[in-house]
Amino acid sequence: MDKVNGNHDVRIGFYVCNCGTNIAAMVDVQAVAKYVAALPNVVVSRDYKYMCSDPGQELIQKDIKEFGLNRIVVAACSPLLHEHTFRSAVEAGGLNPFFFHMVNIREHDSWVHTDRDEATAKAKALARAGIRRVARHRALEVKKVPVHPDVLVVGGGIAGIHAALTLAKSGKKVYLVEREPSIGGHMAKFDKTFPTLDCAACILTPKMSEVGAHENITLWSYSEVVKMDGYVGNFKVTVRRKPRYVLEDLCTGCQECISHCVYKEPKFPDAFNEHLGKRKPVYIPFPQATPQVVLIDPEVCLNFRRGVLTDKCKKPCVEACGDRKAIDFKQKEELKEIKVGTIIVATGFKTFDVGRMPQYGYGRYPNVYTALEVERLVNASGPTAGDVLLRDGHHPKSIGIIHCVGSRDKNTNRWCSRVCCMYSMKLAHLLKEHTEAEIYNFYIDIRAPGKGYEEFYDKLLEEGVHFIRGRVGEVTDWAFIPEEEGKLVIRVEDTLAGVVRRIPVDMVVLATGLEPHADAQNVRRLFNMSCGTEGFFLERHPKLAPVNTFTDGIFLAGCCQSPKDIPDSVAQAGAAAAEALVLIDTGHIEQEPNTAYVVEAECSGCKSCIPLCPYTAISLLPDKKKAYINEALCKGCGTCVAACPSGSIVQNLFEDAEIFSEIDGLLEPTSV
Amino acid sequence: MKYSYFPGCSLKGTGRAYEESLLPVLKVLGVELEELDDWNCCGATAYMAVDEVKACVMASRNLAIAEKAGHKELLAPCSACYLVLNKTKHYLHESPVVEAVVQKALRQANLTYSGNTPVRHPLDLLVNNVGIEEIKKHVKHPLKGLKIAPYYGCQIVRPYATFDDQYNPTTMDRLLEAIGCTMVTYPLKTRCCGGSLTGTLPEPGLLCSYILLKEAITRGADVIATVCPLCQFNLDCYRDKMKGKWGHETIPDPRNKDARVPVGPHLDIPVVFFTQLIGLAFGLSEKELGLQRGFAPMRKPACAQRQSAAA
Ligand SMILES: Cc1cc2nc3c(=O)[nH]c(=O)nc-3n(C[C@H](O)[C@H](O)[C@H](O)COP(=O)(O)OP(=O)(O)OC[C@H]3O[C@@H](n4cnc5c(N)ncnc54)[C@H](O)[C@@H]3O)c2cc1C
Numbered sequence: 001m002d003k004v005n006g007n008h009d010v011r012i013g014f015y016v017c018n019c020g021t022n023i024a025a026m027v028d029v030q031a032v033a034k035y036v037a038a039l040p041n042v043v044v045s046r047d048y049k050y051m052c053s054d055p056g057q058e059l060i061q062k063d064i065k066e067f068g069l070n071r072i073v074v075a076a077c078s079p080l081l082h083e084h085t086f087r088s089a090v091e092a093g094g095l096n097p098f099f100f101h102m103v104n105i106r107e108h109d110s111w112v113h114t115d116r117d118e119a120t121a122k123a124k125a126l127a128r129a130g131i132r133r134v135a136r137h138r139a140l141e142v143k144k145v146p147v148h149p150d151v152l153v154v155g156g157g158i159a160g161i162h163a164a165l166t167l168a169k170s171g172k173k174v175y176l177v178e179r180e181p182s183i184g185g186h187m188a189k190f191d192k193t194f195p196t197l198d199c200a201a202c203i204l205t206p207k208m209s210e211v212g213a214h215e216n217i218t219l220w221s222y223s224e225v226v227k228m229d230g231y232v233g234n235f236k237v238t239v240r241r242k243p244r245y246v247l248e249d250l251c252t253g254c255q256e257c258i259s260h261c262v263y264k265e266p267k268f269p270d271a272f273n274e275h276l277g278k279r280k281p282v283y284i285p286f287p288q289a290t291p292q293v294v295l296i297d298p299e300v301c302l303n304f305r306r307g308v309l310t311d312k313c314k315k316p317c318v319e320a321c322g323d324r325k326a327i328d329f330k331q332k333e334e335l336k337e338i339k340v341g342t343i344i345v346a347t348g349f350k351t352f353d354v355g356r357m358p359q360y361g362y363g364r365y366p367n368v369y370t371a372l373e374v375e376r377l378v379n380a381s382g383p384t385a386g387d388v389l390l391r392d393g394h395h396p397k398s399i400g401i402i403h404c405v406g407s408r409d410k411n412t413n414r415w416c417s418r419v420c421c422m423y424s425m426k427l428a429h430l431l432k433e434h435t436e437a438e439i440y441n442f443y444i445d446i447r448a449p450g451k452g453y454e455e456f457y458d459k460l461l462e463e464g465v466h467f468i469r470g471r472v473g474e475v476t477d478w479a480f481i482p483e484e485e486g487k488l489v490i491r492v493e494d495t496l497a498g499v500v501r502r503i504p505v506d507m508v509v510l511a512t513g514l515e516p517h518a519d520a521q522n523v524r525r526l527f528n529m530s531c532g533t534e535g536f537f538l539e540r541h542p543k544l545a546p547v548n549t550f551t552d553g554i555f556l557a558g559c560c561q562s563p564k565d566i567p568d569s570v571a572q573a574g575a576a577a578a579e580a581l582v583l584i585d586t587g588h589i590e591q592e593p594n595t596a597y598v599v600e601a602e603c604s605g606c607k608s609c610i611p612l613c614p615y616t617a618i619s620l621l622p623d624k625k626k627a628y629i630n631e632a633l634c635k636g637c638g639t640c641v642a643a644c645p646s647g648s649i650v651q652n653l654f655e656d657a658e659i660f661s662e663i664d665g666l667l668e669p670t671s672v
Numbered sequence: 673m674k675y676s677y678f679p680g681c682s683l684k685g686t687g688r689a690y691e692e693s694l695l696p697v698l699k700v701l702g703v704e705l706e707e708l709d710d711w712n713c714c715g716a717t718a719y720m721a722v723d724e725v726k727a728c729v730m731a732s733r734n735l736a737i738a739e740k741a742g743h744k745e746l747l748a749p750c751s752a753c754y755l756v757l758n759k760t761k762h763y764l765h766e767s768p769v770v771e772a773v774v775q776k777a778l779r780q781a782n783l784t785y786s787g788n789t790p791v792r793h794p795l796d797l798l799v800n801n802v803g804i805e806e807i808k809k810h811v812k813h814p815l816k817g818l819k820i821a822p823y824y825g826c827q828i829v830r831p832y833a834t835f836d837d838q839y840n841p842t843t844m845d846r847l848l849e850a851i852g853c854t855m856v857t858y859p860l861k862t863r864c865c866g867g868s869l870t871g872t873l874p875e876p877g878l879l880c881s882y883i884l885l886k887e888a889i890t891r892g893a894d895v896i897a898t899v900c901p902l903c904q905f906n907l908d909c910y911r912d913k914m915k916g917k918w919g920h921e922t923i924p925d926p927r928n929k930d931a932r933v934p935v936g937p938h939l940d941i942p943v944v945f946f947t948q949l950i951g952l953a954f955g956l957s958e959k960e961l962g963l964q965r966g967f968a969p970m971r972k973p974a975c976a977q978r979q980s981a982a983a
Contacts, residue, residue: 357839358837358839358840359839359840361859364857474839474859476859476860477859478859478860478883478887479890480883482922485924
């Protein structure tokens with residue numbers, strides 16, 4: 001037995017908190033203090049109104065000095081709330097902060113019981129367990145790990161752009177990795193933005209060019225993260241750069257190659273225009289694309305056959321490029337490895353797949369459109385230059401906008417997508433402006449809870465846009481009366497008028513909800529994050545840690561966390577950047593020492609712990625054939641400790657001696 | 673594979689043509705059926721509306737007999753039976769209260785039911801067990817050129833869409849295409865036929881049926897194919913009343929896009945069971961398939977006539 005753990009030298013101070021009446025009303029705190037005072041090794045035992053207050057903490061510090069205490073137990077609320085407070089107090093009093101133990105007699109006792117005597121007996125038992133345990137505590141050291149100052153931002157929508165710029169402006173080096181050929185995300189497709197109707201391009205493109213030009217930002221578009229190792233402050237990330245067949249450093253964005261392509265006319269569906277327009281095999285996604293670099297689509301370029309280089313084309317593009325020599329048909333994908341200290345994930349959303357609701361006729365009736373398609377259709381730089389020309393060649397005289405397609409629906413997605421009411425009203429306004437058509441909105445509730453949003457709704461009502469409350473049953477083309485012939489008929493129960501209505505229109509717009517990306521689960525695994533039931537990335541705390549994830553050093557911004565509008569995405573991106581800055585500017589992180597370690601002499605190298613570790617912290621030392629736990633990665637979950645067949649893994653703060661003493665204390669009969 | 677067979681009242685009465693065509697078609701395909709011994713009313717929609725638990729008792733007696741018969745699955749061709757039997761299974765599974773009442777009632781008849789007999793629809797069986805390719809092998813006279821409005825009715829896809837899409841079912845489309853027919857676009861596939869309203873509140877009930885007929889006609893169908901005895905009855909049997917009410921309404925002339933003609937004379941479009949069409953393609957005679965029972969006579973499509981003459 002060593003001296004400190006051999007009981008005779010242990011001098012414990014015990015404090016039971018009244019927490020106003022939160023505890024004192026159900027637990028006889030004086031009785032608890034009196035009871036504990038008589039336990040072995042206890043030198044001082046007191047009750048106090050608010051232990052977490054400054055005087056409460058000073059009380060502990062004074063007693064440490066006066067009575068030579070070397071262990072402290074506080075019986076109060078949950079350690080989640082105040083363990084840190086008391087450890088700091090104990091440290092300020094001159095002790096190792098881990099010579100402290102906290103007993104929860106509020107959430108675990110006073111709040112959940114109704115019999116004062118029994119609750120008091122329980123408090124005594126819990127306190128006794130804590131007293132027994134703390135005697136076994138060892139001094140532990142908080143380790144400091146340096147934080148690499150560079151940051152990775154994944155996803156170049158408005159959220160990723162804003163986060164990257166914020167960090168770059170404060171002098172940090174940022175890697176911005178975007179999957180598509182250009183940054184901009186969904187916002188780049190919009191004509192105007194609600195509720196102010198300012199031009200989306202006018203407010204977005206300056207930020208995009210700033211990203212492109214900023215010396216602190218390395219922009220890798222057309223790229224994806226394929227691997228991440230390491231831990232907070234020290235991530236090692238591998239990025240795959242897909243070949244554009246155009247050398248980014250040499251291309252000036254003059255687009256001569258595009259005009260000289262053997263295809264005289266654009267022929268292939270253009271994804272940026274939601275397939276409403278066409279592009280050539282060599283193209284730039286949209287005029288303001290950042291970076292201003294063209295790319296070649298090997299699936300359709302004549303110099304390839306099904307993606308494989310054949311060199312069969314005359315290549316007028318290469319000739320047009322001339323001395324710049326920017327076109328390189330032999331370009332291969334590249335893997336880049338980078339080191340960063342923090343990561344911001346801002347991968348955004350995808351819109352609901354309308355094929356899942358065949359009753360709305362998308363794909364069957366040409367004049368049924370998704371909202372994103374309409375964003376392109378009303379856009380001056382869109383495929384029709386802003387002319388709302390339907391697929392059947394007509395201009396619409398009446399338009400129905402169906403809200404909540406793939407939102408608030410038990411059969412598809414249960415959540416509200418938050419932006420669809422607002423963007424539907426925006427599109428209603430723009431369509432009216434472009435076509436002078438009669439416009440009908442079909443809604444469940446109008447959700448306009450943002451600054452200036454309700455006023456926007458009022459404005460729409462004044463403009464004479466119709467609002468019909470009811471979830472649409474179907475869109476069909478069967479005519480009940482001759483006037484309906486050749487129209488799309490929207491069948492809906494008007495729940496305000498209490499009648500079923502048939503509204504014939506020329507054009508239907510489906511306000512599709514926001515969903516997690518199809519590959520969200522992969523991205524989640526890549527970055528060791530969690531997803532909620534809907535598949536959006538999970539924040540650490542819905543109120544108090546909304547941009548943190550459960551992995552330290554990885555933060556969330558924008559719609560990948562939940563559907564939200566541009567103002568909220570930008571605000572969250574700023575918050576995520578600030579969280580990253582805290583880590584970078586602190587320069588190091590402190591690690592909770594509740595990590596596990598392997599007693600090498602006892603480890604048989606059976607490897608059974610390795611696959612169990614949720615944080616991939618365990619590896620096998622190749623030379624010694626023993627398990628090794630990377631302290632920086634270990635989160636102290638204890639899984640390996642419990643699973644080790646030879647009992648050779650020990651976890652700080654949860655050593656066998658500590659836990660067994662606690663159990664003994666708990667089970668000993670209360671003799672008062 | 674051998675299946676228990678629950679005909680229900682319709683297939684022995686107004687929907688006799690369904691049984692008359694289903695049995696020979698399945699025989700050609702080598703599917704064996706054994707009719708449930710001493711079956712009773714399925715519990716049907718009318719019962720369900722008055723007393724759900726009693727309807728469940730009725731239905732579960734049939735399920736219990738099927739279980740006793742020992743075949744793994746029960747074929748219920750009538751949409752109402754199919755729905756009530758499935759609904760009962762669902763209730764027995766979800767509600768201990770219903771289950772207790774039902775088991776008590778069954779015990780009095782010396783029966784028990786474990787809840788494990790799958791209730792299958794012929795469309796499901798034909799597409800998913802027999803298979804389209806197998807069916808194609810038996811086609812002697814493809815019904816080339818016959819334009820069909822495929823009409824499923826509501827009960828096999830609502831509320832439980834077990835083997836097909838709830839809003840746009842396609843199993844019958846695929847079957848009939850396999851025997852050579854052409855489907856017209858018919859967005860009213862699962863719309864209400866009027867149900868029993870045709871008997872109780874004729875005005876709205878008949879209107880439902882009329883809409884279905886009229887729309888099939890304007891879309892150029894030669895025949896309406898259905899899977900449900902009640903749908904078939906409603907669409908087939910009230911034509912005179914519909915002609916009286918709406919016969920003067922006009923539709924675009926099928927032969928001249930710009931002209932309009934009264935709908936009345938066109939309302940005599942045949943309404944048949946899908947099994948009758950399959951039987952025709954398999955080369956079975958009209959008589960064997962009960963085709964003479966319809967009020968609007970179904971003539972064999974020209975191509976089938978020619979081929980059967982050649983054969
Ligand atoms: C039809 C419609 C209209 C709207 N109108 C408005 C409006 O008027 N006003 C408003 O405030 N809001 C509007 N919104 C909401 C707005 O689109 C979002 O708030 C905003 O786009 C969120 O930005 P984001 O950066 O989080 O996501 P996104 O815009 O989706 O950007 C995410 C980016 O990440 C990239 N990415 C995805 N996965 C990866 C990966 N694995 N690796 C690398 N990169 C990846 C994507 O390519 C994309 O560039 C509208 C939404 C819709 C659907």
